[in-house]
Amino acid sequence: MADYDVIIIGSGPGGYVAAIRAAQLGFKTAIVEREHLAGICSNWGCIPTKALLRSAEILHYGQHAKDYGLKLEGTFTADLAAVVARSRGIAARMNNGVQFLMKKNKVDVIWGEAKLTKPGTIAVAPTKKPAMQPQVPPPKGAKGEGTYTADHIIVATGARPRALPGIEPDGKLIWTYFESMVPAKMPKSLLVMGSGAIGIEFASFYRTMGVEVTVVEVMPQVVPVEDAEIGAFARKAFEKQGMKILTGAKVTKVEKGADSITAHIEDEKGGKQTITADRMISAVGVVGNIENLGLEALGVKTDRGCIVIDDYCRTNVKGVYAIGDVAGPPMLAHKAEHEAVICVEAIKGLHPHAMDKLMIPGCTYCHPQIASVGLTEAKAKAAGYELKVGRFPFVANGKAVALGEDSGLVKTIFDAKTGKLLGAHMVGAEVTELIQGFVVAMNLETTEEELMHSIFPHPTISETMKESVLDAYGKVLNA
Amino acid sequence: MPTNILMPALSPTMEKGNLAKWLKKEGDTIKSGDIIAEIETDKATMEVEAVDEGILAKILVPDGTADVAVNEIIGVIAAEGEDVKAAAAPAKAEAPKAEAAPKAAAPTPAAEAPKASEAPKAAAAPTASTSGERPFASPLAKRLAKEAGLDLGKIQGSGPHGRIVEKDIEAAKAGGAAKAAPAAAPAAAPKPAAAPLAAGMSDEAVKKLFAPDSYEEVPHDGMRKTIARRLLESKQTIPHFYLTIDCELDALLKLRAELNAAAPEKDGKPAYKLSVNDMVIKALALALRAVPEANVSWTENTMLKHKHADVGVAVSIPGGLITPVINDACHKTLSQISNEMKDLAARAKNRKLKPEEYQGGTTAVSNLGMFGVKDFAAIVNPPHATILAVGAGEQRAVVKGGQLAVATVMSVTLSTDHRAVDGALGAELMQAFKGYIEKPMAMLV
Numbered sequence: 004m005a006d007y008d009v010i011i012i013g014s015g016p017g018g019y020v021a022a023i024r025a026a027q028l029g030f031k032t033a034i035v036e037r038e039h040l041a042g043i044c045s046n047w048g049c050i051p052t053k054a055l056l057r058s059a060e061i062l063h064y065g066q067h068a069k070d071y072g073l074k075l076e077g078t079f080t081a082d083l084a085a086v087v088a089r090s091r092g093i094a095a096r097m098n099n100g101v102q103f104l105m106k107k108n109k110v111d112v113i114w115g116e117a118k119l120t121k122p123g124t125i126a127v128a129p130t131k132k133p134a135m136q137p138q139v140p141p142p143k144g145a146k147g148e149g150t151y152t153a154d155h156i157i158v159a160t161g162a163r164p165r166a167l168p169g170i171e172p173d174g175k176l177i178w179t180y181f182e183s184m185v186p187a188k189m190p191k192s193l194l195v196m197g198s199g200a201i202g203i204e205f206a207s208f209y210r211t212m213g214v215e216v217t218v219v220e221v222m223p224q225v226v227p228v229e230d231a232e233i234g235a236f237a238r239k240a241f242e243k244q245g246m247k248i249l250t251g252a253k254v255t256k257v258e259k260g261a262d263s264i265t266a267h268i269e270d271e272k273g274g275k276q277t278i279t280a281d282r283m284i285s286a287v288g289v290v291g292n293i294e295n296l297g298l299e300a301l302g303v304k305t306d307r308g309c310i311v312i313d314d315y316c317r318t319n320v321k322g323v324y325a326i327g328d329v330a331g332p333p334m335l336a337h338k339a340e341h342e343a344v345i346c347v348e349a350i351k352g353l354h355p356h357a358m359d360k361l362m363i364p365g366c367t368y369c370h371p372q373i374a375s376v377g378l379t380e381a382k383a384k385a386a387g388y389e390l391k392v393g394r395f396p397f398v399a400n401g402k403a404v405a406l407g408e409d410s411g412l413v414k415t416i417f418d419a420k421t422g423k424l425l426g427a428h429m430v431g432a433e434v435t436e437l438i439q440g441f442v443v444a445m446n447l448e449t450t451e452e453e454l455m456h457s458i459f460p461h462p463t464i465s466e467t468m469k470e471s472v473l474d475a476y477g478k479v480l481n482a
Numbered sequence: 483m484p485t486n487i488l489m490p491a492l493s494p495t496m497e498k499g500n501l502a503k504w505l506k507k508e509g510d511t512i513k514s515g516d517i518i519a520e521i522e523t524d525k526a527t528m529e530v531e532a533v534d535e536g537i538l539a540k541i542l543v544p545d546g547t548a549d550v551a552v553n554e555i556i557g558v559i560a561a562e563g564e565d566v567k568a569a570a571a572p573a574k575a576e577a578p579k580a581e582a583a584p585k586a587a588a589p590t591p592a593a594e595a596p597k598a599s600e601a602p603k604a605a606a607a608p609t610a611s612t613s614g615e616r617p618f619a620s621p622l623a624k625r626l627a628k629e630a631g632l633d634l635g636k637i638q639g640s641g642p643h644g645r646i647v648e649k650d651i652e653a654a655k656a657g658g659a660a661k662a663a664p665a666a667a668p669a670a671a672p673k674p675a676a677a678p679l680a681a682g683m684s685d686e687a688v689k690k691l692f693a694p695d696s697y698e699e700v701p702h703d704g705m706r707k708t709i710a711r712r713l714l715e716s717k718q719t720i721p722h723f724y725l726t727i728d729c730e731l732d733a734l735l736k737l738r739a740e741l742n743a744a745a746p747e748k749d750g751k752p753a754y755k756l757s758v759n760d761m762v763i764k765a766l767a768l769a770l771r772a773v774p775e776a777n778v779s780w781t782e783n784t785m786l787k788h789k790h791a792d793v794g795v796a797v798s799i800p801g802g803l804i805t806p807v808i809n810d811a812c813h814k815t816l817s818q819i820s821n822e823m824k825d826l827a828a829r830a831k832n833r834k835l836k837p838e839e840y841q842g843g844t845t846a847v848s849n850l851g852m853f854g855v856k857d858f859a860a861i862v863n864p865p866h867a868t869i870l871a872v873g874a875g876e877q878r879a880v881v882k883g884g885q886l887a888v889a890t891v892m893s894v895t896l897s898t899d900h901r902a903v904d905g906a907l908g909a910e911l912m913q914a915f916k917g918y919i920e921k922p923m924a925m926l927v
Contacts, residue, residue: 354696
């Protein structure tokens with residue numbers, strides 16, 4: 004008999020949720036972690052960056068106190084070390100939280116690097132990867148190296164920053180998100196390569212903290228996965244804040260100085276320029292951690308750096324599953340969590356519903372925030388839909404104006420034939436907290452009719468959502 | 483020594499049949515009792531069971547060959563250790579004949595499944611009806627169904643708690659199922675006039691509604707296919723109508739008790755033990771004799787007026803059902819019917835019936851009373867024009883002469899092919915039947 008029913012490799016938002024769900028369903032469960040419980044999300048991603056951004060946001064409000072009729076006497080400045088310490092403290096709390104959840108659910112924690120040696124068996128060796136500091140120590144009572152067996156093994160090893168050849172991050176002049184999160188001192192100028200969620204959030208943070216920021220994006224728009232109109236709206240807002248943005252532009256070469264870099268940049272038309280900055284952040288996406296897991300020997304199928312899975316997170320090898328970033332895009336914590344539940348419930352035979360990737364929302368916490376779900380207008384058109392598109396600006400929303408956050412836009416896209424909500428796209432204050440309304444609507448397959456029939460509370464920013472729907476059908480009231 | 487497999491005769495009158503399908507390949511090992519092939523006639527599909535053991539050395543008549551004469555050599559079995567190649571030539575004519583025994587495959591299934599749970603279900607378990615009840619469907623699904631003219635009540639939902647969602651409507655559209663009133667449904671594609679009936683959902687469309695691991699797939703055997711084909715055909719082509727009547731059983735039960743008590747001993751056992759069903763068979767046969775216009779079969783050009791009342795009786799057997807026939811039941815005594823029925827039922831369960839024992843018949847009886855079923859309607863089993871569905875005999879309150887009384891009452895429902903038997907005629911038959919049941923002495927003379 005195997006040591007465990009389920010072993011999960013990796014304790015990020017996918018892995019630890021899988022462990023909890025497995026334990027809830029009565030499986031004898033263990034989780035293997037080599038570095039930090041709760042994964043990148045809590046330690047070096049979603050959560051500590053939100054802490055940094057919150058500090059930046061409050062700094063911003065302080066700097067704009069007089070807009071609200073407030074007078075700030077004396078200086079109002081950032082204490083960088085304290086800002087970073089706060090962010091690390093919050094990461095540590097999340098880490099401890101997961102430690103508690105493992106204990107509460109009687110999930111064994113195995114500390115080290117796991118490798119599948121044969122179906123149903125892993126060998127755990129001491130961690131070779133040097134950990135990014137500061138680091139929360141491993142939990143007490145964690146098991147160590149050895150061989151462990153389980154009927155079901157879930158690979159949840161996540162992803163790491165992608166490095167472009169010749170522009171590899173060195174941790175000193177060229178940063179990944181790791182170094183970007185714990186700056187010892189503020190650079191005066193910063194070049195951010197890549198304007199996806201990670202790149203643009205750091206660009207926003209550093210810009211608000213007073214750094215001269217240039218963003219270089221190879222695609223024709225910033226936040227390239229978002230709807231073009233939302234991207235254009237956000238770009239204007241960023242530029243108004245003093246951010247420099249180059250789109251359709253590529254960093255071809257980086258020369259390193261003593262305390263600066265010089266990036267050679269080429270645009271689509273062949274125009275060349277160089278930009279010198281103190282530091283550079285490489286944010287050109289992430290790649291799955293599929294190496295040194297013994298996947299090749301077992302014949303687990305991978306594709307473009309990710310493990311190939313079916314609707315229920317099963318790989319082509321019986322008893323081996325994959326969830327989260329390592330199982331392919333979109334590489335988002337909430338996608339990993341949802342896959343974790345699907346995967347474990349399917350193992351239990353509970354017939355979970357497969358995930359519809361179109362229903363996965365995306366949130367970016369730059370200022371202004373961006374949130375979306377479903378198809379962009381361009382993708383909906385490409386899919387052959389005849390569209391009804393509605394828009395509503397924050398400037399026409401009382402609550403947004405009262406908050407001093409009148410820069411924003413909600414855009415909704417409907418299938419003209421059926422009234423199916425195909426996509427919703429938002430930019431502006433707190434939209435990351437609002438998008439779930441459209442997510443629920445899409446999951447319930449509401450049409451424009453139910454959305455128009457629903458009463459949205461006044462005064463809230465959420466009213467912009469309903470107005471956008473009304474606008475799609477020519478019934479907008481406040482614009 | 484190689485043995486020949488001969489084309490079996492499914493009935494004494496059969497001269498040729500179609501070799502539908504080989505279920506074994508050349509080179510396969512065959513054990514006695516293995517099903518090796520399926521044979522079809524216009525009436526039935528039957529499985530051919532191997533009698534000998536060995537290796538299927540040669541198939542001489544391939545799959546799908548029509549009009550194969552009875553006793554033609556269709557294949558050769560080599561005995562163990564025998565050279566398969568050498569054996570592949572048909573054995574000499576002296577070789578033992580008829581090495582293949584036909585195995586009953588429900589060529590004439592009765593109209594309903596033996597258990598309520600196996601009763602043919604509607605295309606999909608309705609999640610909501612069209613009767614104005616709020617259908618459990620997403621708003622988008624409701625709108626799409628309306629546009630496509632689909633009846634939500636006929637669509638199985640795959641969403642949480644069986645909620646009908648968009649993809650279920652897409653699947654229903656693809657599968658062509660669940661069309662609502664024809665007027666509401668613009669024909670997607672012109673269909674040939676000869677095939678106006680909706681095909682069911684495609685296999686894929688059905689499977690898509692369930693998680694891949696949530697079911698086991700069991701291939702249909704010959705009996706299941708025959709039941710499905712014949713009952714679908716019956717329900718789609720025969721205009722059914724139904725007549726229900728209550729019969730008081732007390733006199734019949736009393737007579738039955740007296741007759742059984744008076745049964746002479748034979749080999750230490752009573753010579754007969756009559757069941758209510760045996761008496762129902764006899765009563766129906768006598769009723770058909772009394773109302774001969776109802777003892778008929780419909781053909782497109784003529785009406786066949788039968789001279790005997792032959793009563794098929796639905797017998798539930800593992801994996802399906804079969805209807806052995808009590809021929810000329812009105813001229814048989816109750817004890818004859820009873821003993822014949824016991825023998826037929828026992829052999830039906832072992833699939834040992836001869837084709838002539840379950841083919842034909844001019845009417846049928848299906849009794850689910852032993853399961854406590856009060857009343858049900860059976861599907862006519864052509865070429866019959868009627869089938870009698872028998873419910874449980876139970877004590878009920880009845881009114882007699884203005885007074886409430888207790889009587890043992892059995893509800894029976896006659897399903898009728900309206901082309902052959904009209905309403906009043908069917909009612910007359912039921913009246914005659916009720917007469918025999920309530921005055922059972924008449925059955926003895």
